[in-house]
Amino acid sequence: MLKIYNDGGRITAAITGDIDHHAARELRSALDEIIFSSRPDTLILDLEGVGFMDSSGVGLVLGRMKAVKAYGGRLILKNVGSDTAEVLRLSGLSRLIAENRTAAKN
Amino acid sequence: MKKEIVNELKTRFPALSRNEGTARAIAAAFAMQRDPTVKEIAAVKTAVSEAVTNSIDHGYRDREGFVEMTLRLFSDGTLAVHIKDKGAGIENVGEAMRPTFTTAPAEEEHSGLGFTIMESFTDKLRVRSAVGRGTDVYMEIKLKGKLPPDTEDTRDA
Numbered sequence: 001m002l003k004i005y006n007d008g009g010r011i012t013a014a015i016t017g018d019i020d021h022h023a024a025r026e027l028r029s030a031l032d033e034i035i036f037s038s039r040p041d042t043l044i045l046d047l048e049g050v051g052f053m054d055s056s057g058v059g060l061v062l063g064r065m066k067a068v069k070a071y072g073g074r075l076i077l078k079n080v081g082s083d084t085a086e087v088l089r090l091s092g093l094s095r096l097i098a099e100n101r102t103a104a105k106n
Numbered sequence: 107m108k109k110e111i112v113n114e115l116k117t118r119f120p121a122l123s124r125n126e127g128t129a130r131a132i133a134a135a136f137a138m139q140r141d142p143t144v145k146e147i148a149a150v151k152t153a154v155s156e157a158v159t160n161s162i163d164h165g166y167r168d169r170e171g172f173v174e175m176t177l178r179l180f181s182d183g184t185l186a187v188h189i190k191d192k193g194a195g196i197e198n199v200g201e202a203m204r205p206t207f208t209t210a211p212a213e214e215e216h217s218g219l220g221f222t223i224m225e226s227f228t229d230k231l232r233v234r235s236a237v238g239r240g241t242d243v244y245m246e247i248k249l250k251g252k253l254p255p256d257t258e259d260t261r262d263a
Binding site for chain 2: 086
């Protein structure tokens with residue numbers, strides 16, 4: 001599931017649920033719709049409500065990152081849980097994580 | 107000490123993507139009897155998800171079929187996960203296991219990291235495959251949680 005918060009140039013997309021191959025397809029088209037209609041300077045994917053993510057989620061993040069980058073925007077990941085962070089680390093995407101869940105609590 | 111099978115569960119389900127989450131939940135529930143850590147449960151779910159997704163999205167991309175998942179818990183805490191399909195198979199397993207390798211079309215944005223992630227989250231990974239006959243993924247994850255000594259199962263006579 002996806003909730004969108006639009007703050008001018010910054011759009012936050014809060015994702016909830018598992019990001020797997022099954023969920024990725026729907027998330028991909030929903031996010032692309034936002035990207036292509038609003039072209040945000042910064043697209044923040046808030047993963048606070050994500051309990052699980054596998055390599056299908058990596059594909060989803062990579063694809064959106066490329067789409068945003070193509071017009072000069074950037075993509076940031078927020079509230080990344082430790083297990084998801086490990087999957088991202090293995091994928092070489094750790095640099096996209098702006099703040100993690102533990103840090104956000106302090 | 108000889109490893110003995112403590113418990114075993116076999117499931118078989120059609121290759122529908124919604125069953126990826128079902129398979130993860132079943133494997134996680136099965137692992138719970140060993141009182142695993144949160145990290146160990148995450149490893150089980152991730153490894154299962156990657157293997158089942160491979161079967162559904164690659165093995166059965168152009169055909170219908172079933173995925174079989176067998177879970178075994180050994181006396182030393184090893185969880186063995188065996189995921190089999192009778193799908194398309196993998197032509198070159200060595201090549202498929204290299205990071206970022208994918209046979210999926212570009213617009214589907216596969217990261218090609220499935221096997222890399224499986225390898226990272228398991229203690230043992232073995233992949234066997236034959237083109238046209240299917241793929242067989244065997245993984246072991248060591249659960250360090252302790253099975254209390256008084257949980258000997260009672261069996262019906």
